[in-house]
Amino acid sequence: MTEEERPYRVADKHGEGWLRNGPDGTYTTYPLTNLGELTYDQLDDERGPLRPVVNADPEDSAQFNAALTHAGKKAMATFLVALHHTGEELARLHGSVRALTAGRPGSWEANLLRSHIVWLGEDIAPSRVDDAALLTVKTLLKEWTQGPTQVELAEGLPFSLWQVAEKAGGWDLITDQWLRGNTAIERWTASYRIHD
Structure with a gap:
């Protein structure tokens, strides 16, 4: 998945919401928590599977x-x-x-x-x-x-x-x-x- 294809918002396996708003396209929780700032790959490795946020079908x-x-x-x-x-x-x-x-x-x-x-x-x-x-x-x-x-x-x-x-x-x-x-x-x- 290229940087451009990565979703702006994701939910992790624990139900926490993440937003791609950090430097160099990193993800943070919003509001901020102590979970840090992670790249998409780090987030997927540590808290995946990730689910992109979408509007209801x-x-x-x-x-x-x-x-x-x-x-x-x-x-x-x-x-x-x-x-x-x-x-x-x-x-x-x-x-x-x-x-x-x-x-x-x-x-x-x-x-x-x-x-x-x-x-x-x-x-x-x-x-x-x-x-x-x-x-x-x-x-x-x-x-x-x-x-x-x-x-x-x-x-x-x-x-x-x-x-x-x-x-x-x-x-x-x-x-x-x-x-x-x-x-x-x-x-x-x-x-x-x-x-x-």
Whole structure:
């Protein structure tokens, strides 16, 4: 692989996000950690296999959106439960949920996703969840965080939720009474919120 072919962003086997921004094309974590500055080959040797960061495949995004659209008022609760299950699995595998944000780890959206949003689904009752949508969303989240590529989720997920809300006719039509007005969700999706 030539220097020009090397991806700008990658995720390592531990779910850590790396950015090619150092001198001579070296990779560093962002925000910076004590993992140092590595060439692509060093990074691949020490923390590979590496997965390039990409946007979600349009077919996968359409499947994600269709599943949540079908869930109606259970959409947000279903999404949060799927996200929580994915976070728990990542924590078991890697000791953290970093892989959820490896595509854009230094953003405020990533910080909120890692520190708060991922845990909101822990206590949601099964009656508030659409089972078919849950299976679809969990499958996609697993592929996006553990597959051959790392999908950027910190901003991508709020955008997808906005698309679902827009198709439904507003946030209130994809959010049940217990999640409506949740300040963390509202802040995380603020860039894409539409009002009825």
